[in-house]
Amino acid sequence: MKSSRLLVVVAVSCLVAVVSQAADSASISGKITFDGTPPKQAKIKTDADPKCAEMHADSPLLKEEVVVNGDGTLKNVFVYIKSGLGDKTYDVPDAAVELHQTGCHYVPHVFGMMAKQKLQIINDDDTLHNIHAMPQADGNKEFNNAQPNKGMSMIRTFANPEIMVHFKCDVHPWMSSYVGVMSNPFYSVTGDDGAFSLKGLPAGEYVVAAWQEKYGEQTQKVKVGDGETKSVDFKFSKPAE
Numbered sequence: 342m343k344s345s346r347l348l349v350v351v352a353v354s355c356l357v358a359v360v361s362q363a364a365d366s367a368s369i370s371g372k373i374t375f376d377g378t379p380p381k382q383a384k385i386k387t388d389a390d391p392k393c394a395e396m397h398a399d400s401p402l403l404k405e406e407v408v409v410n411g412d413g414t415l416k417n418v419f420v421y422i423k424s425g426l427g428d429k430t431y432d433v434p435d436a437a438v439e440l441h442q443t444g445c446h447y448v449p450h451v452f453g454m455m456a457k458q459k460l461q462i463i464n465d466d467d468t469l470h471n472i473h474a475m476p477q478a479d480g481n482k483e484f485n486n487a488q489p490n491k492g493m494s495m496i497r498t499f500a501n502p503e504i505m506v507h508f509k510c511d512v513h514p515w516m517s518s519y520v521g522v523m524s525n526p527f528y529s530v531t532g533d534d535g536a537f538s539l540k541g542l543p544a545g546e547y548v549v550a551a552w553q554e555k556y557g558e559q560t561q562k563v564k565v566g567d568g569e570t571k572s573v574d575f576k577f578s579k580p581a582e
């Protein structure tokens with residue numbers, strides 16, 4: 342009798358331990374900082390298209406290849422799990438990811454999506470844009486389509502993962518955007534606080550990568566257990582000239 346009661350207690354406490362450390366409950370988060378004097382964001386001359394110039398008569402467009410936030414953190418860094426997930430496959434979300442041509446620049450400037458997920462490309466401007474995607478990976482198709490009118494929209498996909506696919510507009514040479522195309526949902530783009538968070542990971546050992554369009558990619562190895570959150574920070578600086 343006594344031993345069977347003990348067995349029940351052991352079984353219940355094991356169950357509690359399993360439930361409290363559910364699978365896919367690990368997280369990796371951190372901040373990306375810029376070391377040194379932040380480069381100034383140059384003003385873009387938009388005169389070539391009077392419609393763009395008119396939209397930016399009071400607030401000039403600024404180059405976005407390096408955006409350092411007021412607190413010294415870095416915006417538009419694509420952070421993702423580069424390796425460690427094995428062969429597991431992940432569902433592709435039904436929702437489309439949106440890329441806007443708005444105010445004669447791309448919003449977002451850097452973003453992520455999964456391979457085979459819908460990318461909805463929208464022209465919000467009363468002027469002609471063309472969206473020219475230049476993937477390099479096998480199976481990912483280049484496309485180049487004009488959207489002459491405000492409100493035009495199209496759907497495209499990339500078949501395979503690729504870090505990163507570059508978009509440009511042949512009408513407005515300053516327009517540029519990058520997407521990280523992933524085989525898993527573990528990616529994050531830093532915003533005004535330079536922070537990233539990769540949630541819902543299985544316990545494991547990972548290579549976390551941080552990609553910045555001008556300064557390239559850095560990686561760090563991180564081991565994380567069920568229910569655990571590990572903090573990893575990255576620091577970018579201007580390469581020596």
Ligand SMILES: [Cu+2]
Binds near residue numbers: 510512516
């Ligand atoms: Cu354009």
